[in-house]
Amino acid sequence: MLIGARVLLGFGTCAGYPAAMALVRSEAERTGRDSPGGVLTALAVANQTVAVVGPLLGGLLIAVGGWRATFALNVPLAVAAVLLGLLRLPRAKPEAKPTARFTARPTAQSTAQSTGGSTPRGSLAARLDLPGMGLFAAMLVSLLLFLMNPHLRDWYLLALAAAAGAAFAVRELRAATPFIDLRVLGGNVPLLATYGRTLVAYVVSYSFLYGFTQWTEEGFGLTPFHAGLAQIPMFLLATGVSIVSGRSTSVRGKLLLGAVGQITACLVILLLGGDSPLWMLLLVALIFGVPQGLNNLALQNSVYFQADPERTASSAGLLRTFAYIGSMVASAATAASFGQHADTGGLHRLAWVMLGAGLLYLLLTLFDRALGRTAGTGTRASL
Template sequence: MLLGSVLNPINSTIIAVALVPIGRALGAPASQTAWLVSALYLATSLGQPVVGRLIDVFGPRRLFLLSTGLVGVAGVVGALAPGLGVLIGARVLLGFGTCAGYPAAMALVRSEAERTGRDSPGGVLTALAVANQTIAVVGPLLGGLLIAVGGWRATFALNVPLAVAAVLLGLLRLPKAEPKAEPTEEPTAQPTEEPTAGPANGPARRGSLAARLDLPGMALFAAMLVSLLLFLMNLHLRDWYLLALSAAAGAAFAVRELRTATPFIDLRVLGGNTPLLATYGRALVAYVVAYSFLYGFTQWTEEGFGLSPFHAGLAQIPMFLLAIGVSIVSGRSTSVRGKLLLGAVGQISACLVILTLGGDSPLWMLLLVALIFGVPQGLNNLALQNSVYFQADPERTASSAGLLRTFAYIGSMVASSATAASFGQHADTGGLHRLAWVMLGAGVLYLLLTLFDRTLGRAAGAGTGASV
């Protein structure tokens, strides 16, 4: 499960150092190679809750093996891609292929907790958070090593052995489970005679399966999310129609989900689960701050401060190393509220320090900012993950975990747009300060969402389920 869950972050971080070599090799400008990043985010944002719902229905084994096998296929396609279009397609396949790892892990943790009666698997949840943060540290360095040895195609080929290892482990260790039966809204009449196997029963079974999966709901959700993300990727009034399309699809999706017996996302249950909605809101604003720092601050250290790309990457390492340490230490406690509050204070403090930076600031101040950001990086990810685990409907753990990632990626898109709008053509100090004000606003909102959420004190209670 750890290996499957890191397939997405490793592909997210490795591509950062491969964009320039890919652009040079394929003759593509930065505006086009940027789609290699966006394609993965779009596919993952859509795929996480969809695959999560399939895992809720069929169990983690089937979806994990199928999705992770797709990662290997994407690695082959990317390694052999003749042009940028095929390469973008490979990134889309990677996005969908890496969707199963994290929701499957959360679903398996939930099922094992129910089987063993231990409903507070803090060590396992901490391991998931630390594994993802570790990949954030080694991803760029690993990517640079692979490019030096085998060129940029090696960053795609890496997925082949990783997928093979994950599939083999899944075949050996993942428990086999039957699809979960779900009640229908109205009971059906009992047949007068025993049904027989044959073609006549095929359509009925397929119809029942389609109803359980809510394919129309998935399609409307996809239309809503893709339109919204395309709008957020390049904020401009001329693209107002994308926002209108997203709103229309969202309204149709809400109507559909409220009327169907087995919805893709049960808005009736979700609407009554205010703590989980608050967690999703915190995730969105937390990742606005986190990704604004990763995108914006890193660009400024190169253009505004004058560091080389290599040294700019090294300046980030203290943040990730401290984040790992904070996660390991704080993971021993099941408290959620304390982690969130300290993470909020860390975000706000770092933003205030950024407002004092300039091109002539000493290097130690840059390292100080990175260290301060390491505290919320280590606390927020773990606390948000634990919150979803205890607040979600146990029957929808995987899809709820997938939605957490979706809100995180929406936050990353907002951060990307905010960074572009703040910097314009150059990542200068004035642009960094404008971005810091946006980050500060998101950090304050994160703090308020935590302070006024009185349910957080119960989020670590065992067996709380959806009633938290």
């Protein structure tokens, strides 16, 4: 039932970010101002603000009403979001450009835009790429099962993941309404590099959110509420960093500083133990606040200026897809590192995985020459 509920949540959350980016792009076209630094910064700050409230409120709700209370709270919030959307979101006009239309299927939208037509009509089943969804799920499940307990005897899981991945790529390139529009990657090496950076950056970020939180409760002895409090410094600093750095058009500098911040935080985690002073936990959270505020904003800006304007929604959707893949890898790494108990040894093993991902993120940034041409200077970056 939890997995089924998570699938339903996925249908809702998958549409929000691509639709927001499409709205930003359509407003840029309508106003003739293609430098939405302030808008993108506001979007990043909104994410960080929610992240500040989330751990604290989640811990409080669990303490008061159990884990189900964290889901119950979302019901009135979702109702409020629907009402605000009906009142405030612009409605597409018949003569509007395709990028101004909003749909829960950004990939289908982008396919229609690339062919100059409209999104195919018909039943929901006809528009859903069920074979593509099945192959994508098979690829991820096989890969995650292997990563959660890597061993040579399970080599067949890697073979299954590779076969499903190849079949998925063939299917998506041929499908009229693909589950994930791989066409947005065609010939756009800078955008592909951004997706690669996104994956490894979120491996580090989610490993910290998953693993560090578990360790503060089981290995350090904090309650869920106090574990949420321990993360507040990270999100507060991340919000401030996003506001300050949003004034700069540099993408490369933000990514480099974000990579250094991740690496530094991982090194400090290696010094933590069950008897460490509380200030060391808060120090780790503060250090992580720097990359948390920089990476999200810089990756978001990169996609906006590197993607084909007519495929902004699907390109933004792919950004989130790679972030979620990073979260899945982080979840598998956390499970493999901790086993049955989140002890200090497991935290250190996880920190080495995070450190490797952070170093890869740094290398992907250092050797990407296209980043110097990716900035919100009022015109699209040359690719």
